[in-house]
Amino acid sequence: MxxxxxxxxxxxxxxxxxxxxxxxxxxxxxxxxxxxxxxxxxxxxxxxxxxxxxxxxxxxxxxxxxxxxxxxxxxxxxxxxxxxxxxxxxxxxxxxxxxxxxxxxxxxxxxxxxxxxxxxxxxxxxxxxxxxxxxxxxxxxxxxxxxxxxxxDKGTFTGSLKSGDLDADQLAYLKGSNALYEALWANQPEAEQVEDDFDGYKKQAKSVGIALDMHLTALKGIQQPETVKLRTQLENAAEAWKKAASAKDTDAFYVAYDLAFTGIDPNKTVAARKELKLATTVPADDAEVWAD
Known part of the structure; x- marks a missing residue:
C-alpha cells in the first residue's frame, strides 16, 4: 500500500x-x-x-x-x-x-x-x-x-509504537524471528499453486531455511527452558525447509512443505515469548493464516 x-x-x-x-x-x-x-x-x-x-x-x-x-x-x-x-x-x-x-x-x-x-x-x-x-x-x-x-485505515490508536528497552536475549530472539517471517513473506510466489512456479517455491524454501539457521544460531545463546524447547522444534522445521528447497518434484515438495510451514507456526512460540517477557498475542493476520 x-x-x-x-x-x-x-x-x-x-x-x-x-x-x-x-x-x-x-x-x-x-x-x-x-x-x-x-x-x-x-x-x-x-x-x-x-x-x-x-x-x-x-x-x-x-x-x-x-x-x-x-x-x-x-x-x-x-x-x-x-x-x-x-x-x-x-x-x-x-x-x-x-x-x-x-x-x-x-x-x-x-x-x-x-x-x-x-x-x-x-x-x-x-x-x-x-x-x-x-x-x-x-x-x-x-x-x-x-x-x-x-x-x-479505520479508527485511531493512542501512544507511541516505539519499543522500550530490551535486553540481549529479547533482541536476539526478535532479530531472528523477524528475519524468519520476512524471508517467508518477502519471497512468497504470486502463483497460488506450486506446480505453476515450482522454482519460485523452492527459492522461498531456501530463503526461509537460511533465515531459520541464523535464528537457531542466535537462540543457542538463550538458555531458558521454553526457548530451548522452541529451538528443538525449529531445528526440525529447518530440516523440512531444506528438504522442500531441494525437492525433485512437487509431491516431495508438498510433503516437506507441510511439515516446514507447520513447524514455524507463531502460536508455537508463545510460551518462549512469555518466558522472555515479550508480547504473547499472535497478530490477527498470522493467526488466520496458520488457522487454515
Missing part, C-alpha cells in the same frame, strides 16, 4: 481564516469548534518535513494515493499513524516510476520499521505498514525520501 508525497498545500492557511471568521459570531459551540479547527490547522505539516517518531492524522485518508500535508499531533492523543523510519532512494538517476518506488519501499520499509518497533506483535490490530514516497514531480525537485509509517 502506498501514499504519494507532493508539495505543501495552502489549504491549511485558508482553513484558519475561515474558522476564525466563524468564531466571531459569538456562539459558544461554534467558537469551540473554531478553536478545534484552528488548532488542527496550526498543526499542519508538509509530508516532506515528517520525521521518525511523529504521530499524525492524514487529511485525505490513510489509503489515498497522494497527500500534501498532515496534522502532526502528540502521540498521547488519538491518531491514525506514526512515522517509524525513513530512508532516501539512492542509485537512481531517473525517476523509477510509481511501481519502482513502491517496490523499493516494499523491500526496505519492513527492515527500517523494525529498528523502531523491534516486536511487531505489539502493533495494535488494524495498524499496517504504509509509506510516503516521491512522485515524479517531487523527484524533479530533488526529493528522494521515503517515510515508512504504521497507520490505521
Amino acid at each position: 502506498s501514499i504519494g508525497a507532493k508539495s505543501r498545500s495552502l489549504r491549511g492557511i485558508a482553513a484558519v481564516v475561515v474558522l476564525l471568521a466563524v468564531g466571531a459570531t459569538g456562539c459558544a459551540d461554534v467558537v469551540e469548534g473554531a478553536k478545534a479547527g484552528a488548532k488542527k490547522a496550526v498543526r499542519q505539516r508538509s509530508v516532506f518535513s515528517l520525521t521518525t517518531g511523529d504521530c499524525y492524522n492524514p487529511n485525505s485518508g490513510v489509503t489515498d494515493t497522494e497527500e500534501f500535508s498532515v496534522e502532526v499531533v502528540p502521540c498521547t492523543e488519538a491518531h491514525e499513524g506514526q512515522v517509524v523510519g525513513e530512508f532516501k532512494i539512492g542509485g537512481e538517476k531517473e525517476y523509477p516510476g510509481e511501481d519502482g518506488t513502491t517496490q523499493i519501499a516494499d523491500e526496505r520499509c519492513p527492515a527500517v520499521a523494525q529498528e523502531f518497533i523491534a516486536d511487531t506483535w505489539t502493533v495494535p490490530e488494524g495498524v499496517d505498514l504504509f509509506y510516503y514516497f516521491p512522485t515524479s514531480e517531487s523527484w524533479k525537485t530533488g526529493d528522494r525520501a521515503v517515510s515508512c509509517t504504521y497507520a490505521k
Whole structure:
C-alpha cells in the first residue's frame, strides 16, 4: 500500500481564516469548534518535513494515493499513524516510476520499521505498514525520501509504537524471528499453486531455511527452558525447509512443505515469548493464516 508525497498545500492557511471568521459570531459551540479547527490547522505539516517518531492524522485518508500535508499531533492523543523510519532512494538517476518506488519501499520499509518497533506483535490490530514516497514531480525537485509509517485505515490508536528497552536475549530472539517471517513473506510466489512456479517455491524454501539457521544460531545463546524447547522444534522445521528447497518434484515438495510451514507456526512460540517477557498475542493476520 502506498501514499504519494507532493508539495505543501495552502489549504491549511485558508482553513484558519475561515474558522476564525466563524468564531466571531459569538456562539459558544461554534467558537469551540473554531478553536478545534484552528488548532488542527496550526498543526499542519508538509509530508516532506515528517520525521521518525511523529504521530499524525492524514487529511485525505490513510489509503489515498497522494497527500500534501498532515496534522502532526502528540502521540498521547488519538491518531491514525506514526512515522517509524525513513530512508532516501539512492542509485537512481531517473525517476523509477510509481511501481519502482513502491517496490523499493516494499523491500526496505519492513527492515527500517523494525529498528523502531523491534516486536511487531505489539502493533495494535488494524495498524499496517504504509509509506510516503516521491512522485515524479517531487523527484524533479530533488526529493528522494521515503517515510515508512504504521497507520490505521479505520479508527485511531493512542501512544507511541516505539519499543522500550530490551535486553540481549529479547533482541536476539526478535532479530531472528523477524528475519524468519520476512524471508517467508518477502519471497512468497504470486502463483497460488506450486506446480505453476515450482522454482519460485523452492527459492522461498531456501530463503526461509537460511533465515531459520541464523535464528537457531542466535537462540543457542538463550538458555531458558521454553526457548530451548522452541529451538528443538525449529531445528526440525529447518530440516523440512531444506528438504522442500531441494525437492525433485512437487509431491516431495508438498510433503516437506507441510511439515516446514507447520513447524514455524507463531502460536508455537508463545510460551518462549512469555518466558522472555515479550508480547504473547499472535497478530490477527498470522493467526488466520496458520488457522487454515
